[in-house]
Amino acid sequence: xxxxxIELRNIHKxxxxxxxxxxxxxTVNENEFITLLGPSGCGKTTTLRIVGGFETPDKGSxxxxxxxxxxxxxxxRHINTVFQKYALFPHMNVEQNIAFGxxxxxxxxxxxxxxxxxxxxxxNLKGYEKRKITQLSGGQQQRIAMARAIVNEPKVLLLDExxxxxxxxxxxxxxxxxxxxxxxxxxxxxxxTHDQEEALTMSDKVVVMNNGIxxxxxxxxxxxxxxxxxxxxxFIGDSNIIDAVMVEDKVVRICDRIFPCIDTGFGxxxxxxxxxxxxxxxxxxxxxxxxxxVVSHNVFIGVHYEMEIEAGGFTWLAQNTTSYPVGTxxxxxxxxxxxxxxxxxxxxxxxxxxxxx
Amino acid sequence: MSRRYFASPFIVWIAAxxxxxxxxxxxxxxxxxxxxxxIENVVSIMGAEHAQALxxxxxxxxxxxxxxxxxxxxxxxxxxxxxxGTKGFMIFIFVLPMWMNFLLRTMAWQVILERGGIIxxxxxxxxxxxxxxxxxxxxxxxxxxxxxxxxxxxxxYNTVMKIDNxxxxxxxxxxxxxxxxxxxxxxxxSVPGIASGITMVFVPALTTFVISNMLGGGxxxxxxxxxxxxxxxxxxxxxxxxxxxxxxxxxVLSMALLSRLDKNGEASLI
Amino acid sequence: MKKFLKGLYIAIILLFLYLPIGVLMVLxxxxxxxxxxxxxxxxxxYEEMFSNEMIxxxxxxxxxxxxxxxxxxxxxxxxxxLGISRMRSRSQKVIMAFNNIPLLNADIVTGxxxxxxxxxxGISLSWGTVLxxxxxxxxxxxxxxxxxxxxxxxxNMYEAALDLGATPAYAFRKVILPDLMPGITSGxxxxxxxxxxxxxxxxxxxGAGINTISTLIYSQVKVGIRPTLFALSTVIFVIVLVxxxxxxxxxxxxxxxx
Numbered sequence: 103x104x105x106x107x108i109e110l111r112n113i114h115k116x117x118x119x120x121x122x123x124x125x126x127x128x129t130v131n132e133n134e135f136i137t138l139l140g141p142s143g144c145g146k147t148t149t150l151r152i153v154g155g156f157e158t159p160d161k162g163s164x165x166x167x168x169x170x171x172x173x174x175x176x177x178x179r180h181i182n183t184v185f186q187k188y189a190l191f192p193h194m195n196v197e198q199n200i201a202f203g204x205x206x207x208x209x210x211x212x213x214x215x216x217x218x219x220x221x222x223x224x225x226n227l228k229g230y231e232k233r234k235i236t237q238l239s240g241g242q243q244q245r246i247a248m249a250r251a252i253v254n255e256p257k258v259l260l261l262d263e264x265x266x267x268x269x270x271x272x273x274x275x276x277x278x279x280x281x282x283x284x285x286x287x288x289x290x291x292x293x294x295t296h297d298q299e300e301a302l303t304m305s306d307k308v309v310v311m312n313n314g315i316x317x318x319x320x321x322x323x324x325x326x327x328x329x330x331x332x333x334x335x336x337f338i339g340d341s342n343i344i345d346a347v348m349v350e351d352k353v354v355r356i357c358d359r360i361f362p363c364i365d366t367g368f369g370x371x372x373x374x375x376x377x378x379x380x381x382x383x384x385x386x387x388x389x390x391x392x393x394x395x396v397v398s399h400n401v402f403i404g405v406h407y408e409m410e411i412e413a414g415g416f417t418w419l420a421q422n423t424t425s426y427p428v429g430t431x432x433x434x435x436x437x438x439x440x441x442x443x444x445x446x447x448x449x450x451x452x453x454x455x456x457x458x459x
Numbered sequence: 460m461s462r463r464y465f466a467s468p469f470i471v472w473i474a475a476x477x478x479x480x481x482x483x484x485x486x487x488x489x490x491x492x493x494x495x496x497x498i499e500n501v502v503s504i505m506g507a508e509h510a511q512a513l514x515x516x517x518x519x520x521x522x523x524x525x526x527x528x529x530x531x532x533x534x535x536x537x538x539x540x541x542x543x544g545t546k547g548f549m550i551f552i553f554v555l556p557m558w559m560n561f562l563l564r565t566m567a568w569q570v571i572l573e574r575g576g577i578i579x580x581x582x583x584x585x586x587x588x589x590x591x592x593x594x595x596x597x598x599x600x601x602x603x604x605x606x607x608x609x610x611x612x613x614x615x616y617n618t619v620m621k622i623d624n625x626x627x628x629x630x631x632x633x634x635x636x637x638x639x640x641x642x643x644x645x646x647x648x649s650v651p652g653i654a655s656g657i658t659m660v661f662v663p664a665l666t667t668f669v670i671s672n673m674l675g676g677g678x679x680x681x682x683x684x685x686x687x688x689x690x691x692x693x694x695x696x697x698x699x700x701x702x703x704x705x706x707x708x709x710x711v712l713s714m715a716l717l718s719r720l721d722k723n724g725e726a727s728l729i
Numbered sequence: 730m731k732k733f734l735k736g737l738y739i740a741i742i743l744l745f746l747y748l749p750i751g752v753l754m755v756l757x758x759x760x761x762x763x764x765x766x767x768x769x770x771x772x773x774x775y776e777e778m779f780s781n782e783m784i785x786x787x788x789x790x791x792x793x794x795x796x797x798x799x800x801x802x803x804x805x806x807x808x809x810x811l812g813i814s815r816m817r818s819r820s821q822k823v824i825m826a827f828n829n830i831p832l833l834n835a836d837i838v839t840g841x842x843x844x845x846x847x848x849x850x851g852i853s854l855s856w857g858t859v860l861x862x863x864x865x866x867x868x869x870x871x872x873x874x875x876x877x878x879x880x881x882x883x884x885n886m887y888e889a890a891l892d893l894g895a896t897p898a899y900a901f902r903k904v905i906l907p908d909l910m911p912g913i914t915s916g917x918x919x920x921x922x923x924x925x926x927x928x929x930x931x932x933x934x935x936g937a938g939i940n941t942i943s944t945l946i947y948s949q950v951k952v953g954i955r956p957t958l959f960a961l962s963t964v965i966f967v968i969v970l971v972x973x974x975x976x977x978x979x980x981x982x983x984x985x986x987x
Contacts, residue, residue: 155631156628156632177631177633181632185628186625187625189623189625189626189628192626193648202633203633206633206636206639251633462811462812465812465815466812466816467812468805468809469808469809469868469872470809472805472865472868473824473828475846476843476861477827477830480842481830484838533738534738537738537739540735548977552743553746555969555970555973556750558925558970559749559963559966560942560943560946560962560965561926562946563954563958566950567752568749571752608745608746609746658833659833662833662835666837668929673950683837686841690933691933700845703837707835710833710834714833717833
């Protein structure tokens with residue numbers, strides 16, 4: 103497999119009675135920022151830990167640069183991990199933490215000193231060598247954990263939901279930091295998260311998982327604009343998912359109205375799921391669009407107005423910078439390119455997640 | 460009424476039950492029978508018989524503490540890894556023997572160790588020479604280790620269990636061998652528990668008189684025996700208190716060491 | 730292989746711990762008084778246990794002292810924890826340091842110092858002085874068990890109760906106390922255990938009057954211990970074992986149901 107850095111083949115993994123991964127396959131290429139995205143329990147962390155060597159698959163193999171490393175323990179893999187709660191050694195200071203891996207490789211004192219300074223500089227924490235871990239803030243600890251991992255120049259960096267404990271602004275700053283680091287260092291990032299915003303912002307490739315099965319793999323744009331099933335559509339961004347009937351290629355019937363679209367290959371008169379993003383709904387005067395309705399909810403969230411519109415027997419979620427007060431009669435339209443057709447879910451894991459409020 | 464005053468019964472009890480009695484020891488330690496000030500009682504530690512008792516007690520206590528540590532630390536590590544030790548179960552297993560009277564348990568070792576006893580029965584049965592341990596310092600060490608091992612295991616176990624597994628995984632991730640993980644991660648983070656365990660074994664071992672009585676055949680005198688005799692058979696409170704004061708120096712030293720190594724007071728028995 | 734060695738290590742240590750107990754239990758069924766020769770199976774010592782005055786007295790003393798000491802020290806200890814947690818950090822540290830003294834101090838020192846104190850103040854040694862002494866060394870164990878629970882208390886729960894209209898006393902009973910219960914219970918049990926098993930402090934503070942199980946045993950060490958005492962200890966041990974196992978099972982059932 104030319105260019106593939108990591109390959110997981112036919113991985114099976116169970117914990118007690120629960121099967122987490124079944125016949126799981128994944129290829130990661132060099133210099134990629136690939137994100138495993140999914141809800142809790144979907145198997146993304148288990149996959150990451152198998153790559154890192156902290157879990158052994160029940161069946162299947164892990165390949166690194168073409169060699170089978172399934173039986174290789176974590177301390178011999180040329181891979182480093184940034185742990186979810188940072189796992190910084192509390193009894194050592196910043197410098198000792200970062201130098202830990204370098205000391206083990208037997209580097210000279212001068213090399214270590216230089217490398218530590220370089221790493222701290224890279225994460226914008228110059229001069230922090232002698233600080234105690236307990237004195238650091240969450241964001242600083244996160245960056246030290248990064249520094250400790252990358253200073254060993256691994257080919258692959260594994261990141262297990264590292265931004266989860268940070269508040270919003272800091273998280274957004276760190277997302278940009280991670281992209282910058284990846285570009286500067288040129289190493290492959292395998293990132294695990296349940297937060298779709300992180301996934302879409304940073305990744306070259308997103309792997310959406312549910313129940314141990316890959317639902318869809320693609321660039322952030324592909325995942326967002328062309329979700330392949332209800333689960334992906336619902337998990338990424340807000341969406342309107344409606345039952346519809348594919349009349350024929352490029353024609354779909356939604357809420358008893360005919361809508362032209364651009365998808366083909368879904369058959370004739372077949373039931374399908376349709377996804378339309380809220381921001382793609384064009385709101386106009388009644389009668390001027392494809393579907394008439396009434397505004398039932400309106401909330402201002404800063405970036406835009408979130409509105410719910412009852413039309414054609416369905417509650418549509420719409421986003422617009424213009425506000426339409428509750429009770430206004432409106433019409434809805436959507437251009438063909440923004441109608442995404444999906445197959446009906448074949449299995450439970452392809453369905454949208456129901457949340458118990 | 461402020462909630463702070465809830466603690467008053469306790470404070471009264473400390474004053475009456477701990478502070479005043481300690482003052483008593485100090486008073487009697489530094490006076491003679493007539494009440495006059497003297498340092499005779501304290502200085503008498505240098506006398507041959509007393510000095511020997513103190514040295515022997517120190518030696519045996521140190522050996523026992525070391526043995527307890529060597530036994531307890533690997534045990535704590537094994538239990539941390541395995542699934543079988545839940546915290547409650549561990550405490551259960553080590554606290555349970557305390558419900559069989561400790562005098563009898565200690566004395567049972569007499570049965571096990573003596574010339575005609577069980578161990579020698581097995582050894583001679585196998586054709587090996589009989590062990591003559593009973594009534595020697597070795598027997599006393601055995602008794603000390605037996606009685607105090609739980610006090611070393613529990614604090615160390617508690618501290619080791621608190622070590623976040625992700626720290627150990629991070630160390631492996633960075634390339635550490637098992638030995639390096641033990642030396643650089645687990646051991647330093649176990650220090651509070653180890654310090655607590657050492658104190659909880661060393662002090663009782665140093666001051667015991669029961670164990671030396673029962674397993675030493677009554678011929679081996681530790682400092683504890685001498686003090687006990689001064690208070691029961693000899694009724695020489697002054698000498699007894701004086702010797703206690705000397706013994707207490709070592710207790711205070713242990714406590715000071717403990718508070719240095721366990722700054723946050725995180726190590727506990729429970 | 731490694732797993733086997735680890736298991737073996739644990740097994741050896743457990744064997745070491747329980748071997749003397751096993752020996753005692755076996756000897757309690759020995760026909761003769763000998764501790765090294767088995768002459769036959771007999772339950773005579775168990776029968777004698779119920780008729781021997783000295784032993785019955787000692788048992789009575791041991792357990793009444795233990796229950797009273799555990800109860801009293803629990804009350805004082807819980808109150809103390811509530812009070813201490815309200816103090817400034819400095820005062821807290823000082824008081825906790827004093828609390829640690831009986832724990833870290835050698836029991837012989839505790840014993841002799843209490844003995845001298847009682848006699849100097851003219852209190853003659855009896856059941857009462859033993860009880861007072863036991864309370865003194867039990868309180869720290871209660872505090873050690875309860876303090877961590879108090880520190881872990883969610884600060885908002887008490888306020889939430891007040892917010893909903895509860896009086897401080899009601900809030901304490903219904904909200905704080907249940908949270909502390911595990912700590913209080915384990916503190917009580919720990920105090921009880923330490924009291925039952927105590928020898929040294931009792932030895933010095935009992936005077937010539939009463940005996941507890943421990944002091945009775947000690948008094949017979951030189952002359953040879955009647956196996957009746959082995960029988961007694963075995964019975965106590967088995968009772969405790971059964972109680973603990975049952976409570977463990979009950980707790981697991983409760984947990985599973987949740």
